[in-house]
Amino acid sequence: MITAAAALERLKEGNRRFVAGVRSIDSLVKQVNRDDFLGDQAPFAIILGCSDSRVPAEIVFDQGLGDLFVIRVAGNIVAPSQIGSVEFAAEQFGTPLVVVLGHSMCGAVQATLDALSQPSAGTSSNILSIVNRIRPAVEPLFATGLRDRPEQLLEAAIRANILAAASHLRHGSQLLEQLVEQGNLAIVGAEYSLETGVVDFFSNAAG
Ligand SMILES: [Zn+2]
Numbered sequence: 001m002i003t004a005a006a007a008l009e010r011l012k013e014g015n016r017r018f019v020a021g022v023r024s025i026d027s028l029v030k031q032v033n034r035d036d037f038l039g040d041q042a043p044f045a046i047i048l049g050c051s052d053s054r055v056p057a058e059i060v061f062d063q064g065l066g067d068l069f070v071i072r073v074a075g076n077i078v079a080p081s082q083i084g085s086v087e088f089a090a091e092q093f094g095t096p097l098v099v100v101l102g103h104s105m106c107g108a109v110q111a112t113l114d115a116l117s118q119p120s121a122g123t124s125s126n127i128l129s130i131v132n133r134i135r136p137a138v139e140p141l142f143a144t145g146l147r148d149r150p151e152q153l154l155e156a157a158i159r160a161n162i163l164a165a166a167s168h169l170r171h172g173s174q175l176l177e178q179l180v181e182q183g184n185l186a187i188v189g190a191e192y193s194l195e196t197g198v199v200d201f202f203s204n205a206a207g
Contacts, residue, residue: 001042001044001093001094001095001096002044002096003096004096004097004185004186005186007044007045007095007096007097008045008097008186008188008201008204010044010045011045011061011097011099011199012199012201014027014061014062014063015060015061015062015197015198015199017062018059018060018061018062018197019196019197019198023062024062026064027062027063027064027067028064029064030063030064030065030066030067031064031065033065034065036065036066037065037066041066041069041093042066042093042094042095043066043067043068043069043089043093043095044067044068044095044096044097045067045068045069045095045096045097045098045099046068046069046070046071046086046089046090046095046097046098046099047061047068047069047070047071047098047099047101048071048072048073048076048078048082048086048098048099048100048101048165048169049070049071049072049076049099049100049101049102049103050072050073050074050075050076050101050102050103050106050108051072051073051074052074052103052106052107054103054194055101055103055192055194057070057072057101058070060192060197060199061199069085069089069093069095071085071086073130074107074108074130075106075108075109075112075130075133075134075161076100076101076102076161076162076165077108077130077133077134077161077165078133078165078168078169078172079129079133083168083169083172083173083176086098086169086173086176087173087175087176090175090176090179090185091175094184095185096184096185096186097185097186097187097188098166098169098176098185098186098187098188099188099189099190099201100162100165100166100169100187100188100189100190101162101190101191101192101199102158102159102161102162102165102189102190102191102192103158103191103192103193103194104155104158104191104192104193104194104195105154105194106154106158106161108130108131108134109134109138109154109157109158109161110154111127111130111131112131112134112135112138112157112161113138113150113153113154113157115128115131115135116135116138116139116142117142134157134161136164137157137160137161137163137164137165138157138160138161140160141153141156141157141160158191159189159191159202162189162190162191162202162203163189163203165189166187166188166189166203169187170187186204188201188203188204189201189202189203190202190203
């Protein structure tokens with residue numbers, strides 16, 4: 001298995017291709033050769049991304065079948081089943097890198113901001129379970145001047161939610177914490193821009 005740094009570089013290269021509108025032949029070949037993957041899988045990165053239809057990990061990173069272990073959930077939240085999925089891939093396949101992938105204009109984060117500014121009694125409890133996972137990271141922003149600047153508030157909330165999810169993964173699981181301490185796993189935060197197609201890896205540090 002490759003190192004976390006090499007895995008990160010592979011994702012960055014793939015995203016550069018996506019932004020430039022080119023596709024790697026390697027990824028295209030891997031997308032049609034299903035038979036090559038009937039045995040084991042060895043994904044080089046785990047992506048915890050938002051369910052938003054405009055942010056499919058395999059496409060924005062230009063990767064093929066078998067390359068990415070992808071967990072998608074609205075708001076890229078970290079609940080026990082997401083932690084379990086990351087643990088499974090990190091342990092079973094020795095995948096060295098986890099990327100929490102948020103994105104600009106995230107509807108789940110916006111819904112959380114809306115719920116904070118105008119609580120409504122009619123929201124489904126299932127949707128609330130997502131909002132309540134995002135709430136602790138974004139609530140403190142309401143105490144700042146951002147409260148009156150909706151666009152900047154959403155931008156800051158999206159980043160805060162990504163950082164909180166990455167931190168939760170690092171510290172919410174003994175198994176993952178151990179792998180990180182041993183240098184066998186890196187967990188980073190990144191934001192995809194719907195406007196430019198660029199993925200900004202803005203959080204590489206532990207925290
Ligand atoms: Zn989203």
